[in-house]
Amino acid sequence: MRFIDSLKFALNNLTTRGLRSWLTIIGVIIGVASIIAIVSVGQGMQNVISSQLGALGSDQVYIMPGSSMESQMMSRGGFAKKPGEIGETDLKIIKSVEGVLAAAPDLFGFVNIEYRNEIVHVYLMGVDENWKTVREASFGVESGRFLTSNDRGVVVLGNKFAHEAFDDEIYVGSQLKIENKTYRVIGILNEFGGLGGSNEDNSVYMTLDDARPYSGGLGVKDYYAIEVKVEQGRTDEIAQKIEERLMASRHVTKETIDFSVYTPKMLMEMVMSILGTINLFLYGIAAISLVVGAVGIANTMFTSVTERTRQIGILKALGMTRRDIMYLFLVESALIGLVGGVLGLLVGFIISGIIGQVASIFLANTRIGGASLVSISPALIIFAIVFSMSIGILSGIFPARRAAKLQPVEALRYE
Amino acid sequence: MNKMHEIVSVKNLSKIYGQEDVGTRVNAVDDVSFSIERNKITAIIGPSGCGKSTLLHLLGCLDKPTKGKVFLDGIDTSRLNDDKLAKLRNTKIGFVFQFFNLYPILTAIENVELPLMISNINEKQRRAKALELLELVGLEKRAHHFPNQLSGGEQQRVAIARALANNPTIIIADEPTGNLDSKSSHELMKLLADLKKESSIIVVTHDMDIAQHADRIIRMKDGKIVPKDHYLSRNI
Numbered sequence: 001m002r003f004i005d006s007l008k009f010a011l012n013n014l015t016t017r018g019l020r021s022w023l024t025i026i027g028v029i030i031g032v033a034s035i036i037a038i039v040s041v042g043q044g045m046q047n048v049i050s051s052q053l054g055a056l057g058s059d060q061v062y063i064m065p066g067s068s069m070e071s072q073m074m075s076r077g078g079f080a081k082k083p084g085e086i087g088e089t090d091l092k093i094i095k096s097v098e099g100v101l102a103a104a105p106d107l108f109g110f111v112n113i114e115y116r117n118e119i120v121h122v123y124l125m126g127v128d129e130n131w132k133t134v135r136e137a138s139f140g141v142e143s144g145r146f147l148t149s150n151d152r153g154v155v156v157l158g159n160k161f162a163h164e165a166f167d168d169e170i171y172v173g174s175q176l177k178i179e180n181k182t183y184r185v186i187g188i189l190n191e192f193g194g195l196g197g198s199n200e201d202n203s204v205y206m207t208l209d210d211a212r213p214y215s216g217g218l219g220v221k222d223y224y225a226i227e228v229k230v231e232q233g234r235t236d237e238i239a240q241k242i243e244e245r246l247m248a249s250r251h252v253t254k255e256t257i258d259f260s261v262y263t264p265k266m267l268m269e270m271v272m273s274i275l276g277t278i279n280l281f282l283y284g285i286a287a288i289s290l291v292v293g294a295v296g297i298a299n300t301m302f303t304s305v306t307e308r309t310r311q312i313g314i315l316k317a318l319g320m321t322r323r324d325i326m327y328l329f330l331v332e333s334a335l336i337g338l339v340g341g342v343l344g345l346l347v348g349f350i351i352s353g354i355i356g357q358v359a360s361i362f363l364a365n366t367r368i369g370g371a372s373l374v375s376i377s378p379a380l381i382i383f384a385i386v387f388s389m390s391i392g393i394l395s396g397i398f399p400a401r402r403a404a405k406l407q408p409v410e411a412l413r414y415e
Numbered sequence: 416m417n418k419m420h421e422i423v424s425v426k427n428l429s430k431i432y433g434q435e436d437v438g439t440r441v442n443a444v445d446d447v448s449f450s451i452e453r454n455k456i457t458a459i460i461g462p463s464g465c466g467k468s469t470l471l472h473l474l475g476c477l478d479k480p481t482k483g484k485v486f487l488d489g490i491d492t493s494r495l496n497d498d499k500l501a502k503l504r505n506t507k508i509g510f511v512f513q514f515f516n517l518y519p520i521l522t523a524i525e526n527v528e529l530p531l532m533i534s535n536i537n538e539k540q541r542r543a544k545a546l547e548l549l550e551l552v553g554l555e556k557r558a559h560h561f562p563n564q565l566s567g568g569e570q571q572r573v574a575i576a577r578a579l580a581n582n583p584t585i586i587i588a589d590e591p592t593g594n595l596d597s598k599s600s601h602e603l604m605k606l607l608a609d610l611k612k613e614s615s616i617i618v619v620t621h622d623m624d625i626a627q628h629a630d631r632i633i634r635m636k637d638g639k640i641v642p643k644d645h646y647l648s649r650n651i
Binding site: 001002005009012013016310311313314315316317318319320321322323324407408409412 | 472475477478497498501502503504505506510512516517518519520521529530532533534535537577581
């Protein structure tokens with residue numbers, strides 16, 4: 001039998017059992033659509049995050065207390081733990097490392113800010129003037145000026161905070177109340193953008209001395225982190241040197257190390273590996289729905305073999321070989337897979353489009369808002385179609401073999 | 416009988432169902448030997464359960480014998496595997512069944528095309544051939560009807576057209592008139608009689624009236640052939 005004839009014959013069989021065929025196809029659609037939606041959103045997120053992290057600048061190194069990223073992230077997330085000790089001595093050592101262009105210590109805290117009877121909870125950063133140099137690549141002042149070491153009782157505002165945090169617009173010269181003390185706004189920064197809409201754009205900046213009372217739990221000479229700007233193209237090498245020098249001065253080994261040195265590349269790898277794990281988990285869930293779809297195909301095909309036993313007998317009597325019969329059923333199940341795959345692809349596109357739209361509403365006030373959270377690659381399209389067809393064929397093999405093995409006389413006798 | 420004139424030759428053919436040790440053994444066909452001439456209508460008759468349908472299935476290669484051999488047009492069918500048997504059915508045998516066995520989701524003409532489709536004939540050629548055959552059985556106007564839109568007699572004529580599609584050397588008909596009224600039955604037998612110029616025809620029936628149309632009658636009882644063959648002439 002020619003392939004085109006098998007195809008027409010299978011199509012005829014499928015359309016005859018319209019409703020049941022469609023119900024089976026819907027099973028495949030759900031499986032494929034969920035995989036497409038999850039994968040495209042997952043890939044989109046990775047793309048956005050890598051581009052955002054890429055914007056951090058490849059010439060920066062971060063030194064933080066704590067021995068591993070995990071504990072570090074937990075303490076950053078919770079803000080309850082005591083952040084460890086990176087202090088003045090460490091800053092001096094870092095500054096003395098060859099290739100370090102600037103080093104800026106940071107303090108962090110959360111405070112309530114009152115402006116014209118409205119109170120907002122906000123992220124506070126204590127920095128010194130070196131921070132401007134370290135962040136040179138994306139730093140800019142929109143109005144007023146940045147902090148100097150001698151400033152007291154003044155704040156500089158992140159762009160988003162200045163323009164969006166309160167109902168009333170804040171200007172240079174406005175007075176803000178932080179924990180019952182009054183501060184004068186001396187500058188508003190340009191937008192940084194960056195990862196997650198960036199803390200930087202939503203933060204309030206003070207000098208280190210002013211910020212210290214609000215960064216609870218830190219010793220008088222300790223910092224939350226030190227940001228370092230290094231010579232272009234030598235980031236990894238200098239990060240390595242900083243680590244070695246600090247280990248020597250702090251008398252720690254690789255095993256007892258109590259601080260961490262990060263580069264944007266390492267941060268990116270970390271985030272990617274976390275995202276990868278999350279994606280893997282989601283793929284697993286989507287894969288289960290595909291398996292259910294495959295079981296649906298197998299079930300339909302088995303039922304169809306039983307129902308059509310007599311018809312199989314007729315075809316055998318008329319001279320169809322085992323292979324012809326097997327082919328016929330496999331083409332049918334492959335068609336179910338193919339149609340389910342193509343429609344699943346479309347539904348998946350629509351779902352991921354909706355997710356993208358919803359996400360962009362939530363992220364509208366961040367830089368990500370403008371970026372596409374959804375990425376559909378040609379590879380994904382080909383994969384979905386080939387995969388769903390293969391699933392169709394695989395789940396059709398057993399029913400098709402059963403049909404092919406029937407003896408003509410027994411099949412004809414079947415009522 | 417001259418070997419050249421034999422279309423079917425059966426040697427010590429047996430088909431046993433069930434198992435002796437559990438007492439379910441049935442000798443449906445029991446050590447049967449005979450030959451059938453070319454271009455004749457041969458009727459196999461006997462009461463129901465005598466094994467005539469089983470014999471027909473063995474002759475039509477729809478079933479495999481427990482013992483013995485069937486030669487079709489000189490070919491020893493016991494030496495053929497399933498696929499070769501399928502090809503043999505496709506090219507040498509045309510089947511007509513009691514319950515018509517048309518493919519329900521195909522139209523009359525598509526049903527007639529089926530054997531041609533199986534033997535890789537292209538669509539244009541097989542459509543032309545199928546239409547020709549439907550004309551032969553007088554159903555060209557019903558070509559695009561589905562089986563359930565046709566009467567029993569019409570369905571059986573479609574089945575005959577389908578049986579003729581690949582110019583078979585043998586037409587095997589199992590109770591072809593079993594579900595037809597007597598008028599349709601006689602029309603059908605007349606149609607078969609016209610076909611014997613091209614093909615040899617073997618008909619299983621329990622209706623003596625129908626058997627009257629045959630050139631030869633083989634009687635079966637309890638899986639065996641009743642010894643006396645009856646050669647009939649047209650004017651009996």
